[in-house]
Amino acid sequence: MEAVTEMTNWAVDLIDVHKTYGRTIRALGGVNIQVRRGEIFGLLGPNGAGKTTLVKIMMTAVRPTKALGTILGRPIGHRGKLARIGYLPEHQRFPPYLTGMQALDYFGALAKVPRVRRMENANRLLDRLWLGQWRNTRVDKYSKGMVQRLGIAQALVNDPEMVVLDEPTDGLDPVGRRDVRELLIELRNEGKTVFLNSHLLSELEQVCDRVAILVDGLVARQGTLRELTEHTVEYRVTALGDLSPLREKLEKLGASCEGGLICVPGHDAATANAVVDLLRGANLLIESVEPHRFSLEDILVEALGESHGAPPARRVGPVGSGA
Amino acid sequence: MQQFLALAKDSLRESMDRKIFWVMTALSVLVAAGMFCFAFEPGRVVVLFGAWEFETAEFTSAGSVQSSRIAGLAVHIIWDLMLGFVGVTLALVATAGFLPAFMERGAIEVVLSKPMARWKVFLAKYLGSMVFILAQATLFVVLTYMVIGFRWRVWLPGYLLTIPLSVILFSYLYCVSALVAVWSRSTVAAALMSFGAWVGFFGVQTTADLFDLYPSWQEQTVACNAIRAARWIVPKTQDITYLAARWVGAGASSEVVPDGEGEDAELVRRAGALEEERMEINPVHTLGSSLLFEAVIVLLAIWKFSRTDY
Numbered sequence: 303m304e305a306v307t308e309m310t311n312w313a314v315d316l317i318d319v320h321k322t323y324g325r326t327i328r329a330l331g332g333v334n335i336q337v338r339r340g341e342i343f344g345l346l347g348p349n350g351a352g353k354t355t356l357v358k359i360m361m362t363a364v365r366p367t368k369a370l371g372t373i374l375g376r377p378i379g380h381r382g383k384l385a386r387i388g389y390l391p392e393h394q395r396f397p398p399y400l401t402g403m404q405a406l407d408y409f410g411a412l413a414k415v416p417r418v419r420r421m422e423n424a425n426r427l428l429d430r431l432w433l434g435q436w437r438n439t440r441v442d443k444y445s446k447g448m449v450q451r452l453g454i455a456q457a458l459v460n461d462p463e464m465v466v467l468d469e470p471t472d473g474l475d476p477v478g479r480r481d482v483r484e485l486l487i488e489l490r491n492e493g494k495t496v497f498l499n500s501h502l503l504s505e506l507e508q509v510c511d512r513v514a515i516l517v518d519g520l521v522a523r524q525g526t527l528r529e530l531t532e533h534t535v536e537y538r539v540t541a542l543g544d545l546s547p548l549r550e551k552l553e554k555l556g557a558s559c560e561g562g563l564i565c566v567p568g569h570d571a572a573t574a575n576a577v578v579d580l581l582r583g584a585n586l587l588i589e590s591v592e593p594h595r596f597s598l599e600d601i602l603v604e605a606l607g608e609s610h611g612a613p614p615a616r617r618v619g620p621v622g623s624g625a
Numbered sequence: 626m627q628q629f630l631a632l633a634k635d636s637l638r639e640s641m642d643r644k645i646f647w648v649m650t651a652l653s654v655l656v657a658a659g660m661f662c663f664a665f666e667p668g669r670v671v672v673l674f675g676a677w678e679f680e681t682a683e684f685t686s687a688g689s690v691q692s693s694r695i696a697g698l699a700v701h702i703i704w705d706l707m708l709g710f711v712g713v714t715l716a717l718v719a720t721a722g723f724l725p726a727f728m729e730r731g732a733i734e735v736v737l738s739k740p741m742a743r744w745k746v747f748l749a750k751y752l753g754s755m756v757f758i759l760a761q762a763t764l765f766v767v768l769t770y771m772v773i774g775f776r777w778r779v780w781l782p783g784y785l786l787t788i789p790l791s792v793i794l795f796s797y798l799y800c801v802s803a804l805v806a807v808w809s810r811s812t813v814a815a816a817l818m819s820f821g822a823w824v825g826f827f828g829v830q831t832t833a834d835l836f837d838l839y840p841s842w843q844e845q846t847v848a849c850n851a852i853r854a855a856r857w858i859v860p861k862t863q864d865i866t867y868l869a870a871r872w873v874g875a876g877a878s879s880e881v882v883p884d885g886e887g888e889d890a891e892l893v894r895r896a897g898a899l900e901e902e903r904m905e906i907n908p909v910h911t912l913g914s915s916l917l918f919e920a921v922i923v924l925l926a927i928w929k930f931s932r933t934d935y
Contacts, residue, residue, distance in 0.1 A: 323934070358734060358934075358935070361734065361737070361738040362737055362738060363733070363734040363737045363738065363934070363935045364934040364935065365932070365934060381740045381741070381742060382740055383740075384738055384739060384740040385739075385740040387738070389734070389735060389738040391731055391734040391735060391738075392731070393730070393731040394731050394732075394734075394735060395729055395730075395731035395732040396732075397635065397638070397639065397726075397732070398642075399638050399639060399641075399642035400635075400638065404638070407631075408631055408634075408635055409735060409739070411627050411628060411630070411631035412628050412631055412632075412736060412739040412741060413739050413740065414627060414628065414739075414740055456735065
């Protein structure tokens with residue numbers, strides 16, 4: 303049985319994860335998330351959605367009310383497998399009396415990395431994350447960005463199969479953020495799985511293979527970026543001139559207009575062409591026609607709207623799908 | 626073991642980062658230096674290498690320095706006062722923040738994400754915190770032992786046993802600090818409650834002694850039985866001094882510390898007899914029952930630590 307679970311393609315296979323604080327505060331209401339081995343997976347959602355709670359359940363810092371599934375082929379909370387996972391919590395604090403090198407040595411030892419290998423890893427990671435010259439400086443002398451980079455080094459010191467990063471670019475300047483993005487891609491290229499929790503949607507868009515959107519403790523969307531965005535296209539037509547005489551006809555075609563901008567929802571180019579024909583027929587000058595794919599932010603806002611009772615504006619990607 | 630050692634090493638670094646650690650180190654050196662200024666010779670005490678001399682037969686017997694008197698001085702004044710009271714007090718203050726800092730948000734999550742069971746994490750950190758008192762007790766006792774040996778010319782191998790006794794005394798109180806820290810995550814609460822427990826333990830033992838001292842009190846059978854049961858349950862901090870005195874070869878403190886005017890001769894006699902009786906206390910009984918209390922408190926703390934969401 304164990305051999306079978308070890309061979310699964312899922313690095314993370316969370317099934318029906320619940321967490322209730324006290325008797326009434328529901329943080330997670332049955333989360334199902336699947337992450338493939340060797341991919342960068344992004345978890346996003348508004349504040350209070352339960353993202354950090356979910357990550358902490360994966361890393362055993364929070365005890366779930368109910369949880370099934372596996373991480374790296376073993377049940378959630380399996381102590382042995384934690385040696386193969388790296389974790390950067392949100393706002394990591396290091397003991398202030400440790401130097402950068404001592405901190406990596408300490409956390410490497412806790413992860414059961416043999417001394418020689420953890421020293422090699424620590425030196426390599428400190429250099430890779432631009433902390434080499436401060437390796438013997440106490441952590442309380444580090445800037446916020448340096449602490450964050452040391453946190454990432456800490457998460458990698460055990461050469462993990464999977465790394466779970468909670469807001470990894472928090473406190474980093476634009477150059478540092480780019481460097482972290484490159485590091486994440488390097489990790490993926492090395493075959494490692496990256497589980498990313500970030501509120502910086504543009505960053506997730508740049509590096510993630512797949513994402514899940516968590517709203518009110520439930521997965522509202524899950525899939526590849528392409529899956530989530532391919533059905534959520536609209537055409538944006540910009541025209542010069544007075545559109546008000548055409549407003550009724552445009553609305554019949556399903557388009558909406560505001561100022562000189564006309565939005566044609568859906569991915570059917572024929573409707574967009576019909577709108578263009580209508581505008582041309584009215585001798586209006588068309589400045590531009592461009593297909594617009596929704597960003598993660600658009601999808602997140604939409605998911606939030608649905609969750610809070612607003613009717614869905616448009617069809618989007620598969621919900622709760624693991625594939 | 627690797628993880629255990631990592632946590633212990635971390636505790637040593639944390640200890641050395643506290644100013645109190647260095648204050649205590651300085652105090653130990655000062656005390657040893659102060660002791661070095663005294664010398665005991667037959668019939669006299671020499672201060673500051675001959676600057677002053679006091680004639681006294683207090684420490685002399687049969688024409689030579691009486692080692693049991695020196696042992697009594699070493700245990701009841703030097704060790705008990707400086708390490709058993711001042712040292713343990715400072716150590717409790719210094720270590721009260723260890724667990725709250727360890728459990729701070731952003732710090733504890735990483736430790737818990739490592740392949741180590743929670744109960745082992747807590748136990749390693751708990752025992753690691755003893756490194757503080759172990760280091761200080763070792764320094765103090767070894768320094769004073771050397772001075773007593775080289776300068777006072779009395780070698781007391783049993784005096785070295787006060788190192789583990791100091792750690793045990795500290796642990797009786799630190800377990801309360803740890804439990805409160807796990808529950809409240811507050812350094813102040815942990816420190817205050819450990820001192821409160823110390824006063825409580827002392828109070829129970831002292832009250833029980835008073836029942837033994839005044840036979841008329843024993844007519845209150847319920848109270849008498851209750852306080853005796855409580856004495857059995859709680860850590861017996863005062864017994865540590867009796868054990869130290871016995872193992873070092875010192876007499877009871879009443880032999881070293883004069884009992885004043887002795888207004889009530891019978892009471893003083895009974896108190897002396899009671900102290901002599903305490904000197905014969907069974908170490909397995911006193912240490913065993915006290916450590917059992919500590920084990921229960923630590924198990925409670927582990928239970929709470931293991932069931933908390935961080």
